Amino acid sequence: MIATESVAEGSEARQRILDAAAEVFAERGFGGAGVDEIARRAGVNKAMLYYYVGDKAALFGEVVRANVERIKQAVTAALAETEDPRERLRAIPRAFAGAVRRRPFLPQLMLREIAAGGPNLPAEAVEQIAEIMGMTRAVLSEGAATGVFRRVDPFVTHLMLIGSLMFMANALRMRQRFSGVLQLPPQTMDELDALTDRMFDVALNGIASNEIRGGN
Numbered sequence: 678m679i680a681t682e683s684v685a686e687g688s689e690a691r692q693r694i695l696d697a698a699a700e701v702f703a704e705r706g707f708g709g710a711g712v713d714e715i716a717r718r719a720g721v722n723k724a725m726l727y728y729y730v731g732d733k734a735a736l737f738g739e740v741v742r743a744n745v746e747r748i749k750q751a752v753t754a755a756l757a758e759t760e761d762p763r764e765r766l767r768a769i770p771r772a773f774a775g776a777v778r779r780r781p782f783l784p785q786l787m788l789r790e791i792a793a794g795g796p797n798l799p800a801e802a803v804e805q806i807a808e809i810m811g812m813t814r815a816v817l818s819e820g821a822a823t824g825v826f827r828r829v830d831p832f833v834t835h836l837m838l839i840g841s842l843m844f845m846a847n848a849l850r851m852r853q854r855f856s857g858v859l860q861l862p863p864q865t866m867d868e869l870d871a872l873t874d875r876m877f878d879v880a881l882n883g884i885a886s887n888e889i890r891g892g893n
Contacts, residue, residue, distance in 0.1 A: 691729040693719040695743070698736040703782035706789040707737055707797045738799035741790075744783055745805040748776045752812055762820030767877050769813055770838045774873045777846045784846040810835045838880055845872050 697718035701710045712733050716726045730736050755768035777783055790797060798806075813835040820826035846869060848855075 687729065690719070690721055690725060694721060694726050694730055694736070695740055698730075699740045699744075699780070699782050699786065702737055702740060703786040703789070706793070707733070708793075710737075712736075734797065737797050738802070740786070741802045742799060742805070744776070744780060745802050745809075747780075748773060749805055749809050751776055752809055756812060756816070762816060762823060762825040763881065765816045766813075766820065766826075766838075766881070767874070769809075769816070769835075770842050770873050770877055771870065773839055773842050774846075774869045777842070778869060781846075784843040788843055788847060813838070834880075838877070841876050841880075842869075842873055845869070845876065 694715065698710070698715045700718065701715050704710075710733065712723060712726060715736065716723045719726065721729075726736075730739060751772040752769055755772040756765050759765055759768065795803070810832065814831035817826055817829060817831050817834060821828050849868065849872075
């Protein structure tokens with residue numbers, strides 16, 4: 678019983694450390710984050726932090742790897758639910774939106790790291806991200822093969838869909854400031870999903886009228 682409780686307590690402490698690390702990295706980026714602050718928020722001392730996870734690089738790597746893996750699993754599950762190319766493509770940003778709702782810190786954390794050129798991303802996380810991009814490429818290829826999509830650059834398409842989503846998730850944090858100068862629709866619990874669908878519609882159908890596009 679004592680050993681079981683010890684393992685459970687260690688697992689709980691480790692999760693608190695990772696949750697605190699995610700918050701601090703999102704707020705301050707890798708360079709600005711401090712191990713002291715992470716330990717304080719997690720309610721542990723630095724010795725425990727190093728014991729359960731490791732140094733700052735290990736903390737950042739674990740946070741990113743775990744969250745990218747969750748997104749990959751969510752995308753994989755969403756793609757398995759439909760065979761329609763349009764719905765399969767829509768499922769990818771929707772899966773990201775679901776991950777962001779559960780972990781609001783994620784867009785801020787990732788955009789900070791991407792803006793710096795990704796120097797602190799562990800190799801495993803880069804490979805995971807590439808796998809997710811590969812899913813987008815496969816869906817686009819399937820759709821083009823059946824005549825549903827035209828041939829487009831999969832890398833650009835993925836960045837347009839997911840990059841826009843991540844930016845929108847961050848922009849929603851500024852809703853209160855925007856509301857003073859823009860007429861915004863009422864806020865809803867599924868607002869990110871709604872914005873994701875609108876963004877996807879523009880990406881899929883463009884903004885030119887049917888007349889301008891020749892009726893296609």
